[in-house]
Amino acid sequence: MAISVETFFLDPNAQGTLQSKIQQMIAQGILSGRFSKGEKLPSSRRLARHLGVSRITVTLAYTELLANDYLEARDRSGYYVSENAPEPPQFAPQPPGQDMVDWSRAIGRRFTGGATPEKPQNWSSYRYPFIYGQVDASLFDHANWRLCALQALGQKDFQALTTDYYDQDDPKLIEFIARHTLPRRGILAQPDEILITMGAQNALWLTAQVLLTQRRMAVAEDPCYPALRDILTQTRCHLTAVSVDGDGLPPEALPDHADVIFTTPSHQCPTNATMPLTRRKALLKKARDMDALIVEDDYEFEISFLGAPSPALKSLDTDGRVIYVGSFSKSIFPGLRLGYLVGSKQFIREARALRASVLRHPPGHIQRTASYFLSLGHYDSLIRRMGQVFARRRAVMEEALAASGLSVAGRGVFGGSSIWMRAPEGVDMQLAAAKLRDRGVLIEPGAAFFHRDDPPRNFYRLAYSSISSDRIAAGVELIANTLKECE
Amino acid sequence: MAISVETFFLDPNAQGTLQSKIQQMIAQGILSGRFSKGEKLPSSRRLARHLGVSRITVTLAYTELLANDYLEARDRSGYYVSENAPEPPQFAPQPPGQDMVDWSRAIGRRFTGGATPEKPQNWSSYRYPFIYGQVDASLFDHANWRLCALQALGQKDFQALTTDYYDQDDPKLIEFIARHTLPRRGILAQPDEILITMGAQNALWLTAQVLLTQRRMAVAEDPCYPALRDILTQTRCHLTAVSVDGDGLPPEALPDHADVIFTTPSHQCPTNATMPLTRRKALLKKARDMDALIVEDDYEFEISFLGAPSPALKSLDTDGRVIYVGSFSKSIFPGLRLGYLVGSKQFIREARALRASVLRHPPGHIQRTASYFLSLGHYDSLIRRMGQVFARRRAVMEEALAASGLSVAGRGVFGGSSIWMRAPEGVDMQLAAAKLRDRGVLIEPGAAFFHRDDPPRNFYRLAYSSISSDRIAAGVELIANTLKECE
Incomplete structure (x- = not known):
């Protein structure tokens, strides 16, 4: 060169x-x-x-x-x-000059140090990856994704690929979500009530920015998705964590006043609890009484191989009080970074303006590829195939867990991709996870999901979305043995 | 179906x-x-x-x-x-229920109503599109982009495509930027001093969030990129606008105290002024004296068909005081949404954590495709081809402008893609632009670039990045005639 x-x-x-x-x-x-x-x-x-x-x-x-x-x-x-030129040093060269800036002063706001745990990038090189939220290469429909991407790269879609959409989205993707995805969750929405986001993470973040200020009160479930807690903490709003039970968030435990309630009714994260219909109605009533909004993160509703998922909480909402968050990251792949927000026009308008300021719009090519993958039916086949395989893995896992004597703390009744586990009191799963990692087993310690300063340390999550059936039993046995050492 | x-x-x-x-x-x-x-x-x-x-x-x-x-x-x-089923109404159906939420109260922060002007999505259907920042289909190297995307869709790159990178980036893209892109601007940077962003917009936004608070003072150029002004306004920092002259931002006009100075030294936006070396040194000295940071938006440095671009301001920075913003949106295509931030490790770490909270990471597939396009040399060829065509268009434009009697307010000495224009005093270019639009001519009124409440209304921007040479003369004549009507 x-x-x-x-x-x-x-x-x-x-x-x-x-x-x-x-x-x-x-x-x-x-x-x-x-x-x-x-x-x-x-x-x-x-x-x-x-x-x-x-x-x-x-x-x-x-x-x-x-x-x-x-x-x-x-x-x-x-x-x-020259081939004989001096070798560059193994260490990276230092740029000329010295950093003269007092960064501790210059940085006005800090965003590091949140609760979101670091996860290993090289998870696929572990023998027993009970890791959550990554894609299983053996299940993904790579060939058809490639075809859809090719189609979206064609001359006909040149505009969709290259154009600066300013604050808009790919109309084809919006139409598919409105006509096909949302009706499956019992939701009717107009195009101007839908915003495409960079994954569910981005949807939750945008929502928190629009709705919360230092004077507002947010409610989060305890335990909950750690990245949501980081998002809420960064808004500096008042935050109340409400403990969930076997039916999810209990409306009667809510504080007397709240502005925004963040919940995962169909599939509580991480306990997998499903909120029954009566409780959903009670939650909506309570929100109406205190004039609060509800943000429903409907993650993993597609992964419902054990039974039809219950309709979304949003489908019961006649007030426009529920803001709905959906995502294609779990069901297509997380590197895609595509999700969506559904809510009243007024809310979506502000979220759209904020998104435009932060990043304009998710890349057009990605939106168009996803809309082909969805509308050509590949998505539904993928979900069916994942469901069949996950069902088998889950059965193997249940059997292995029963044989191992490990305690299940929560399982999804419709399916999902993980089981929430409880180790004996006194076991620190952070330490156990480190030991297990050395033995080729990846698990997710549960402490980061809790709000308390002194969270219970004996919970953990085991996912079956990226581990093959034939390794589950041996992996579970390794966990059981390691936990015994840690007691 | x-x-x-x-x-x-x-x-x-x-x-x-x-x-x-x-x-x-x-x-x-x-x-x-x-x-x-x-x-x-x-x-x-x-x-x-x-x-x-x-x-x-x-x-x-x-x-x-x-x-x-x-x-x-x-x-x-x-x-x-049934084929005889009742027709759905032409108007969109209303979802059941009524919106019971008082959104004027529920929305905690507003993001609509900024200065960023709306631009027509259908610009390519206009006969004389002097529009800025869109891609010219006749210049873009569609075939090779497609090949690179295909390669990035291959089995070998499956991980890069599908993985959740958490807060990380594609190492291949980072390496290319560090080894090839930045050295051309005279910048040496380590991988942990570089962050991939969703375009320059996202880079500026992240920077403003990390560095600015309600107690900090930012300086912006006047006129400047309207979306930057929206970003700064949203942070609620103190904001001083400093008028630029023919050499860009004058350091002696800066206030006595500032925390962060946003500038476009190589190619002032929108006046196209290039800051001379002596002024750059004076600006760095002034920043050091007041212990301020400088954010350098180095947009369009690649489009330098009239001469070599001057090195980036960042290349003169021995203090770590300059944060550098680059983008592939102008040179590849804006729908790509890829840019980058270069700065001290401490700063990049915070920007990375914020990016992770907002959206995790730009999609892996897009990053990998861009890194192939760059490393296989297609990018350089594209830039050369664009430069040749832009040079021709610019010459035609200069000739047409001279013949029309229209006044040029600023032209880029190295090239660029637009000319900054001044209509006679008293002409409102917003009104003129609307008239011109009816005549098939798209121009960009300049008022939105200014900070003042009562901005000058007689400036406008004419870009030659999306209009073919043979239409330029007729388009310019239409503008000249329309301006005469408006006087």
């Missing part, structure tokens, strides 16, 4: 002659590892013109570098970085 | 017998336009099982709907929405 002439700039602060500045610039590029052995340098004529210096100056610099073995000349074809 | 059984839910609040509820549910689906003529209904057995009612109830409901011509039966194959 040739080194582009545009890579070269003379450092206006450098000392010395023009020639020595040029030598320095090239040697530094080699030493820092930016220019690799065998790469071709620009001709002296081009470099001279680019830098605005005389050609002889560049030629002299090249000759000097040749003598020092930084460069080598090849007949008629010019100068190359 | 068959109507999925999962679309059906009995309304728990509905009155009447089970059979009438089922009839209502189906009729409503047809009337609202959700079920189309010729679509097949689930078998009575499937629907009965799904709803948990007896099969005879469903059969009776179907028979009744048959009699009313909502449905038709086809021999042995089941029930279909």
Whole structure:
């Protein structure tokens, strides 16, 4: 590869002659590892013109570098970085200068240090990945996704691919969600009541920004999705955590006043509880009485291989009080980053304006690819196939858990992709998880899901969405053995 | 297409017998336009099982709907929405219930009503689109983009496509930016000093959130990119607008104290001024003296067909004081939504945590596709081709402008994609733009770029990035004639 002439700039602060500045610039590029052995340098004529210096100056610099073995000349074809050039250091080169900024002062708001746990990027190299929320390569319909992406890359969809939509979305995707996805959850919505988001995470974040201020009161479930807690904490609103029971969020335990209630009625995260119809009605009534809004995160409703999912809470909402969050991340793949918000026009309008300010719109190509994948029926087949496999895995898992003596704390009645587990009191699952990791087993410790400063440490989540059936029993046995050591 | 059984839910609040509820549910689906003529209904057995009612109830409901011509039966194959079914209304159906929420109270923060002007989605149907920031289909390297996307869709890149990166980015894209893109701007950066963003918009937004609070003072250029002003206004920081001159932002006009200075030194937006080296050094010195940070939006540096671009301000920064914003939106296409932030580790860490909370990460597939497009050299060819064409268009434009007697207020010395124009005092370019639109000419009125409550109304921007050379002269003539009418 040739080194582009545009890579070269003379450092206006450098000392010395023009020639020595040029030598320095090239040697530094080699030493820092930016220019690799065998790469071709620009001709002296081009470099001279680019830098605005005389050609002889560049030629002299090249000759000097040749003598020092930084460069080598090849007949008629010019100068190359020498095979004998000094090796760049193994450590990364330091940029010139020192950081003179007092960042502890300069940073006005901090966003690090949240509750969201770090997860291993290399999870697929573990033998027993009971990891949640990743895609199983053996189940994903790669061929058809590829075909849909190809179609969306075609000349006909050129506009959809390349255009700046400003604050708008792909009308095809919106139409599919309105006509096919939402009706399955019992929801009727107009296009201007739907906003495409960068996954459910982004939908929850936008909602929190629009609805919450330092004077507002939010209610979250305890335990709940840790990233939601981070989002709520960052808004600096008042936050009340309400403990869930086997039927999800109990309306009678809500505080007397709240502005926004965040809930996962169909499939509580992480306990998997499903809220019964009577409780849903009571929750809606309570919200109406205190004039609160409800944000319903309807994650994983598609993964319902054990029975039809109950309709969304939003389908019972005649007041426009429920804001609905859906996602394609669990069911297609998380790297897709596509979800949606459904709510009253007034709310969606503000969320849309905020989204435009933050990022304009999710990339058009991704939206169009998803809309093909959905409308051609590949999505439904994928969900069916996932359901069949998850059902088998879940059966194997239930059997293995029963045999192992491990305690289940919550299982989804419709399906889902994980089981919420309880270790004996006194076992710290953070420590157990570290031990298990060394043994090739990935599990998710549960403490991060709780709001309390001193959360119970003996809960954990086991997902079956990315582990094959034939490894489940051995993995569960390893967990059981490790927990015994930790007691 | 068959109507999925999962679309059906009995309304728990509905009155009447089970059979009438089922009839209502189906009729409503047809009337609202959700079920189309010729679509097949689930078998009575499937629907009965799904709803948990007896099969005879469903059969009776179907028979009744048959009699009313909502449905038709086809021999042995089941029930279909009748070709004679009532037409759904032309207007969109209203969801049941009334919005009972007082949204003026419920919305805690408003994001609508910003300065960012609305732009026509159908710009490409105008004959003279002097529109800024859209892609010219005749220039874009669609074939190679498609090949790169295909490669990124391959089995080998499956992980890159589907994985939840949490807060991380595609290492290949980061490496390319660090090794090839930034050195061309004279910048050396480590991977942990670079963050991929959803376009420059997202980079500016993240930066403003991390650095600004209600107690901080930001400086913006006047005029400036309207979306930046919206971002700064939303942070509620103190904001000082400093008028630019023919050399960009004058350091001596800065206030005595500021925390963050937002600037476009290489190519002022929208006046196209380039800041000379002496002024850059003075700006850095002034920032150091008041211990302020500088955010450099280096947009369009690639579009430099008239001469080499000056190195980035960041390349002169030895203090770590400059935060650099780059983007691929202008040079690849805006629908891509890919940009990047370069800055000190401490800053990038906070911006990364915020990005993770807001949206996790830009989709992996898009990052990987871009990294192929860049590393295979297609990007450089595209830029060269754009440069050649833009140079021709610009020459035609200059000639047409000279002939028309229109006044140029600012042109980029290196190139760029637009010319900043001044109409005679007293001409309101908002009104002129509306007239021109009716005549097939799209221009951008300039008032939105200014900070003042009573901005000058006689500026406008003419871009040559999406209009073909042979239409420029006629378009410019139309503008000149229309301005005469407006005087």
